[in-house]
Amino acid sequence: MPDAAPDLAILAVAARRVRWHRALHAAASVSVLALAASVALVLLTRLHVLRVQHPLALALSPLALPLLGALLNALRPVRPLDAARRLDAHHRLHDRLGIAWQFRQRPPAERTPFMQAAIDDAAAHARSVDVRAALPWQLPPELRMVAVLAALLVLVARVPVPSLAPARPARRSPPVVTRDAAELSDDDLAAFREAARQVEAQARTEGARRGVEEFNRLLDDLAHRRLDRDEAFRRLAALQESLAAQDAAAGRRVSEALRTLGDEMNPRDAATRRLAEAMRQGDAGAAAQAMREMSQTLRQGPITAQQRQQMSQALQRAAEARPDTEELRRQVDQARREVEEMLRRQRERALGPQEESLLRRRQREAERLTGEQQRREEQRREAEHLQREIAQAAQDLARDLQAAGADLERGAEELSRMHDEQQSQRSTEELRQQLEQLRELMRQQRGQGGQRQRTRLQQFSRSAGGQQGQQGQQGQQGQPGQQGGQQGALQQGGQGNGPPQGVALVPGGSGGVPLPLPGQSPGQQGRGGQPGQQGQEPGGGAGVHHDENLRGAAIDPLGRTQAVQVQGQQTGNGPSRSQVIRTAAGSGFASRPYREVYSPYWDRAREVLHQGEVPPGFRSYVRRYFQLIRPREN
């Protein structure tokens, strides 16, 4: 070897030393793992978890690994250049040894005088190189861990350990299977949970919060399929009743009470304009803010005498505002007297049909007026406390601005409370709508969950006059109905919960969410034909007549439409319908964020739904559609 020549033989010495260093460090590193394994084996052996013939041999066998590691590293060659670099670095030789070693690799004929001079120079410097100083023995840092593990090994081997009986495999109870479980897709559950979060954020009262909690529990149970359909509907009904028991009109009363106060205030008065506007709009939150600002103005000033007077007058008017109940009371008295008079006549003689009809109308009118009177009384009570504070502020304005400011501050707090009521009513209303949607969804639910319900409906249909109900089974497979043979039956059973038979499935969608098509779920409202059933005789004429109260033209009872079946292919790969729509809207051609677009559209849709422009049986489709295309978090 060229590096083994006498002038650079020191490189070979250094390389050997590097190999031994490496072996030592490898042994220490592997020892940590080996000792850890030994500890584990000894422990398992002593606990009788591991049963072997020679436990000690097995437990100590990992300790051979360090020797193996050390041997491999000791045998692995070290480049003399690497050793030379370490010597050069330690003795600050400016790479003399490394360079000389490289030059020595060349044949002597190719070496220039300078190369030879460099080799000679390196050899001269090599005489003063101390390999031990350059490559000192350093204890591996892992030694501390080795010592700890060795101590632990001794401890585990010596300390008595109670023998553990072999653990019997725990009997796993069979999973609870809920028969006819109500099922919701993950997408639907996510939508309802998101809605619940929004409602919870708005909820201000204990009742509203409790409602949201119960709703969340219901969703959890549905998600884990812990409820069958009957139980799910029962829980839904109970929750709806619980919400209905809450004072649903409280928020509306607050708004009306505020409007009464606002109407009495002068809209041109600069000092109270904002308060008056907020009250006229029935917005308790804005009114509270405006009142706080007025309070601050009074406390910090400056305020002119004229402003003071105007403010005092405006507040006084608001404090004295009362709902107009005098005329109403007169009307109530009048209606009651008329009813009593007619009842008296009825007792004396039998009334004619026209008189009977008039009596019933008068009774209903009296009830309505009484209800209105009670509502106004509640409205008055609602604003009573606020009006006291306002009246006090109007009085204090003439004497002490600080006191008036404090009065208004208290009034603002009262308005905040009223605002909370408004908010809670909104959240309760929202929760009610969610519950209604959930009920609707479960009604329309397909698959195994709705089997019993459908069977019951079919039995009902047959017994109510329809024939050939057996053919209805085909409808479960999505066969569209051709004739309205069961119309008569369905007219009688207008509240039937029959599932929609025509269902559009997203092509290729694995998690396709069924979206019932209008006109193909006749069981809902008792219109149209029961798809898939080959009725032999027409029913009693369902669908022939048209309720004038409903918007739009009458639906053709013969259903001369061509139903198209789209068969979903369960490939397990395709996106859901909502994902398709979302992708196109979100990244395909939209220039505004989808979330910003969605909200106004959904608000407008809700407004239309609220105004009743959509027939009741179709509202759920609109809601469902918007639920499916809602913006997701990611």
Place this chain on the structure above:
Amino acid sequence: MASKVEAGATAPRESVERFQKDLAAVRSEVGRVIVGHQGIVDGVLTCLLAGGHALLEGVPGLGKTMLVRTLGRALDLQFSRVQFTPDLMPSDILGTQVIAEDERGGKRFEFQRGPIFANLVLADEINRATPKTQSALLEAMQEQSVTIARKTYSLDQPFFVLATQNPLEMEGTYPLPEAQLDRFLFKLQVPFPKREELHSILDRTTGAVEADVKPVLDRARILELRALTREVPVARSVQDYAIRLVLATHPDEEGATPSVKRYVRFGASPRGAQAILLAAKIRAVMDGRFSASADDVRGAVMPSLRHRMILNFEGEAEGVKPDAVLEEILASIKPGT
């Protein structure tokens, strides 16, 4: 050439020792006038011996011009100085044809040589001249010759240009394009003197006695030294280290550091690697060694590469200094890895 230098096992040692002795004499003579700036003096000598040119950058009054003048006196070379101004024309540097009258009254064109026909040319405030004039000088630097009226005049060797520029005053200046900066072997930044050095400067420059500088190195010896430095060998590992350092200045290369990737538009050219190796060889000989080491390469990186890296917009906007980027490269690229 090697054959001229000496042959045999002891020749390199003697040559190196003589080299060190000559350089020490030059340093000593320069040191009689110039206080401090030892790194700058060594850098300038390195450029001279490597056959390259140097660009000195520093604020006015730091003694750049004085350094070059003193070096010219110590080297016994023909020295000329050109003060670059916006109205300076190429002919003012290279020379021009003038009409001359002979003995018989005939007239003919005669080439009158410009200040570039010298061994040591000081291009003072080079960035004040227009690009046209700058390029005339830089062409001569590259070609080592001047062509006027279809006739080529070779420049005497050694031909060494020392250009200066002020980094602060940018009004009315024409910064050298990157392609022309690449012609300079080194870009040396002249630092402000320290307190003790300032004392010495004041003592020397405000007294009645003016230091006398004697020439210690002639033209022929300089050419010998140039040839000697070319003989210095470079080990493969050292050359590889220099290449890795140059490649690391390119943002698309594997070894590029985060700063390079973020702030550098284009890295150093192969001329940068040449400059590093030549400078490393000279540093080794200056230190009395016979081969360039990785330390020599590291020491040559800053002056060789700082003007060869083109920063991108982000780097310019954030005021990133090429030296900072190079320091990061030196910290991340280790020899022999």
